[in-house]
Amino acid sequence: MRLVIADCQVDYIGRLTAHLPTATRLILVKADGSVSIHNDDRAYKPLNWMSPPCKLSEAPFEDGAATWTVTGKDGGQLVISISNVLHDSSHELGVDPGLQKDGVEAHLQELLAEHPETLGEGWTLVRREYPTAIGPVDLLCRDASGGAIAVEIKRRGEIDGVEQLTRYLELMNRDPLLAPVRGVFAAQEIKPQAKVLAGDRGITCITVDYDALRGMDDPSLRLF
Template identity: 55%
Template sequence: MRLVVARCEVTYTGRLSAYLPEAVRLLVFKADGSVLVHADSGGYKPLNWMTPPTVIEDGDGVIVVRKRAGRSEDRLEIRIGELLAEVEHELGEDSGLEKDGVERHLQEALAEQPDALEDGLRLVRREWPTEIGPVDLMCRDADDGWVAVEIKRVATIEAVEQLSRYLEVLRRDPTLEACRGVLAAASVKPQARTLCEARGLGCAEVDLGLLRGAREPELTLFEA
């Protein structure tokens, strides 16, 4: 991983255009090809970023990051006005984030009963590998279409972004270009549900107790 602190301006062109005027920022270049541009405010989310695979061209005072996006190309151009610090570390292999109990148990239960999410859904594989991490469940639907399922204890906007990144990578494979995405969680935040709807992703709240048969579904009485 390479970390650069520099006074720089950043221009993004591709499916849309964006410009960051000159300021001091943290630039993160990961071994997998990810590039992130951070400010010292705004929380954890970068101001701009590129996901792998990328091509990085480091010239005299200019760093250009390129990525193919279908028939077009995304391009992030970073012009260095003043280099303040630079460090590089080899982080090695990472074991990944270990799921908490609820999340792990949800994945196990849904792997056994994928049709709890959708009639006719059947499991193909747990922890389907991709370049950016494993998809929790890869399934086929009643029409034999591919469905990627990401499972969380609490589904937030970041969970939607994660599922979107998985789908972007999966759909590069011609056999998976029509793959759908479903976000499953014990609890779904309203903002996450709204973003799922906007991106055409499925979203489901799952009760682990019901999946395990530990309790019966609540009965609702209707007036005649």
């Protein structure tokens, strides 16, 4: 990893065209060849960048001034004109063991698939990722009387999710083997607008308690 602090001017021609007037910035060159240009605000998004794989060629001038041309695999180019280098250092970082995450939508779906009864009494799971022509429904369940229920699961329930479920329901209700199919929108948190839209479409909203579900899933609590 190479860190350069310098006055620079940057032009990008690729998926769009962009220009960055001269100013002092951080130029970050990673071991994978990627280059990113950071200013002193915005937590993580650079002003300009080139994703790997890409190739960096340097054309040095006097006084440490140089033009760097970074060419991406799609032919996009990032041209960096460096005029005044304040800092330049390289560092060996080695391989990173990687990040471990917990608490995403996949896990929520997993837990609800294991415990469909938390959505409604007597409900059973038919299958996860039930396929339709426009994509898979998160869960297909049956209620105590055998009626089909399509369940859409989100971490945060917003309008998009209700739209998505509406599309699935429209299609599934054309299938005589399934119809009538009810819709359930399950999320850790459901925005008021999403609730209103769901109500208007006859879709039931269920707010899911992730911690409680995770507790049910705790192996130490399993007695069977």
